Amino acid sequence: xxxxxxxxxxxxxxxxxxxxxxxxxxxxxxxxxxxxxxxxxxxxxxxxxxxxxxxxxxxxxxxxxxxxxxxxxxxxxxxxxxxxxxxxxxxxxxxxxxxxxxxxxxxxxxxxxxxxxxxxxxxxxxxxxxxxxxxxxxxxxxxxxxxxxxxxxxxxxxxxxxxxxxxxxxxxxxxxxxxxxxxxxxxxxxxxxxxxxxxxxxxxxxxxxxxxxxxxxxxxxxxxxxxxxxxxxxxxxxxxxxxxxxxxxxxxxxxxxxxxxx
Numbered sequence: 001x002x003x004x005x006x007x008x009x010x011x012x013x014x015x016x017x018x019x020x021x022x023x024x025x026x027x028x029x030x031x032x033x034x035x036x037x038x039x040x041x042x043x044x045x046x047x048x049x050x051x052x053x054x055x056x057x058x059x060x061x062x063x064x065x066x067x068x069x070x071x072x073x074x075x076x077x078x079x080x081x082x083x084x085x086x087x088x089x090x091x092x093x094x095x096x097x098x099x100x101x102x103x104x105x106x107x108x109x110x111x112x113x114x115x116x117x118x119x120x121x122x123x124x125x126x127x128x129x130x131x132x133x134x135x136x137x138x139x140x141x142x143x144x145x146x147x148x149x150x151x152x153x154x155x156x157x158x159x160x161x162x163x164x165x166x167x168x169x170x171x172x173x174x175x176x177x178x179x180x181x182x183x184x185x186x187x188x189x190x191x192x193x194x195x196x197x198x199x200x201x202x203x204x205x206x207x208x209x210x211x212x213x214x215x216x217x218x219x220x221x222x223x224x225x226x227x228x229x230x231x232x233x234x235x236x237x238x239x240x241x242x243x244x245x246x247x248x249x250x251x252x253x254x255x256x257x258x259x260x261x262x
Contacts, residue, residue, distance in 0.1 A: 163242050
């Protein structure tokens with residue numbers, strides 16, 4: 001990976017392939033989940049990155065993250081990319097679109113974080129038990145509980161099967177997630193007025209085996225963006241880009257090839 005710093009934030013990034021530009025967005029502990037999809041996206045230049053925040057940046061919000069993402073995209077000359085966001089990264093993609101600092105060609109939302117699409121008061125209440133666990137028992141225990149929350153009780157075996165070492169990587173990087181990213185997504189909001197400012201084509205993706213919270217999030221996205229293309233990916237839950245990378249890569253390719261050039 002290559003390395004750069006923006007105002008004290010350390011960013012490691014990787015650009016692979018050739019063709020139209022694709023940027024993959026995710027929370028720091030889960031970037032490796034994209035690895036199977038990167039391998040399946042032939043014919044595209046793909047950016048994957050993660051950033052490490054200094055301890056004094058606990059106030060780093062979705063807006064700050066979107067600004068950092070835009071700076072990285074300019075740095076690597078991704079001035080007109082397709083943007084793919086999964087979970088936290090889906091909300092980050094929407095924030096990037098709202099700010100309009102990058103002329104995105106399209107947005108693919110792969111099960112954006114349901115907490116980020118909830119009423120902020122409800123979202124804060126929903127994350128409170130996880131934050132209490134983080135403070136009382138540490139980031140590793142809280143990370144295991146969070147992974148079971150989004151992937152199910154067999155989270156570790158699922159990750160070991162599809163993205164070896166991803167579970168340990170998520171646990172190792174979880175302090176930043178609970179210190180910064182989870183509170184940021186809980187305090188973030190995006191409503192109809194914000195959606196009206198987004199004029200890019202949108203693909204709304206749901207895993208066929210995902211739980212009710214992600215079904216509800218997909219419905220919220222469709223309400224915000226009635227013209228969005230819907231797609232249910234077979235054989236996959238919230239780990240969808242690793243469980244069925246060929247299926248999602250094929251649908252993304254179809255979506256992108258039918259988009260206008262501007």
